[in-house]
Amino acid sequence: MNFALLSRLRLASFLLAGLTCLIYAILALLFDRPDPVPFWIPGVVGALTGLFGLITGVFLPRVSSVVWDELSRNEWSRSVQFGYWVAVALYPIAGAFLYADLFAWPTLFAAMGTLTGAAPLLCFAWLDTRGA
Amino acid sequence: MMKNLSNNLKELRKNAAMTQADLAEAIGVSRKTINTIENRIFVPSTILALKLAIVLHCSVHEIFELESD
Numbered sequence: 001m002n003f004a005l006l007s008r009l010r011l012a013s014f015l016l017a018g019l020t021c022l023i024y025a026i027l028a029l030l031f032d033r034p035d036p037v038p039f040w041i042p043g044v045v046g047a048l049t050g051l052f053g054l055i056t057g058v059f060l061p062r063v064s065s066v067v068w069d070e071l072s073r074n075e076w077s078r079s080v081q082f083g084y085w086v087a088v089a090l091y092p093i094a095g096a097f098l099y100a101d102l103f104a105w106p107t108l109f110a111a112m113g114t115l116t117g118a119a120p121l122l123c124f125a126w127l128d129t130r131g132a
Numbered sequence: 133m134m135k136n137l138s139n140n141l142k143e144l145r146k147n148a149a150m151t152q153a154d155l156a157e158a159i160g161v162s163r164k165t166i167n168t169i170e171n172r173i174f175v176p177s178t179i180l181a182l183k184l185a186i187v188l189h190c191s192v193h194e195i196f197e198l199e200s201d
Contacts, residue, residue: 003162069161071174130173 003066006056010067011128017042017049018121021114032103034110042114049121075127076120083120090115135198142170144188144195159183 020042027036057064068076094108103111145155145166152166159180168174169184176184185192 007162007164066156066160066162069165070177070180071162071165071168074174130168 001056001060001063003063006060006063006067007128010053010056011125013049013052014121014128015125017045018118018125020045021118022122025111025114025118028107028110028114029103032107034104034106039110042117046117072128076124079120079124079127082123083116086119087112087116135200137172137175137196138199139169139172139196141166141184141195144190145170148188150188155184155187158187 024037024042028034030036056067090112094112097103097108098105145152148155150158152163152170156163156166160183161180165174165176165180169176181192181196184195188195
């Protein structure tokens with residue numbers, strides 16, 4: 001497997017996991033229930049994404065080191081920072097929704113969790129497409 | 133006082149008759165990393181800058197410079 005293919009597969013896996021989490025959160029809020037689709041789907045997709053990264057790192061160390069070069073590590077660091085601030089911002093937003101009695105707390109809990117997962121993954125996917 | 137960092141990487145790479153992919157492979161990074169450095173989107177670490185200088189047979193100062201006001 002060459003660098004370009006592994007890089008594209010990484011982008012696809014991050015997009016898939018990020019969009020799965022984002023869509024789950026949107027559906028949870030739309031239907032006001034914590035399990036709009038089977039609850040394990042975001043977790044399993046996220047775990048498979050992590051497993052893919054682990055396997056390629058172990059079995060394709062040379063290609064993987066190029067895919068995760070200085071620029072990629074920098075972009076991932078920025079994505080995690082973005083995810084942190086999204087997670088922090090979600091607390092007052094969820095509090096406001098609870099106060100306004102717009103959603104039940106289990107719904108908000110599910111949406112906050114999946115949005116927190118989606119933020120760094122989608123941010124990285126966006127950063128990864130720059131200058132490609 | 134903040135100054136912008138400019139670079140002559142593209143010119144130096146072309147002078148060395150290398151493509152972005154050639155240079156990327158020589159220093160063990162992706163082609164995108166070279167592209168983003170040339171387009172001033174990404175500022176590389178000192179280690180990467182030194183690797184670039186070694187491969188291009190020049191000094192880091194010839195690749196990167198602070199823009200004058």
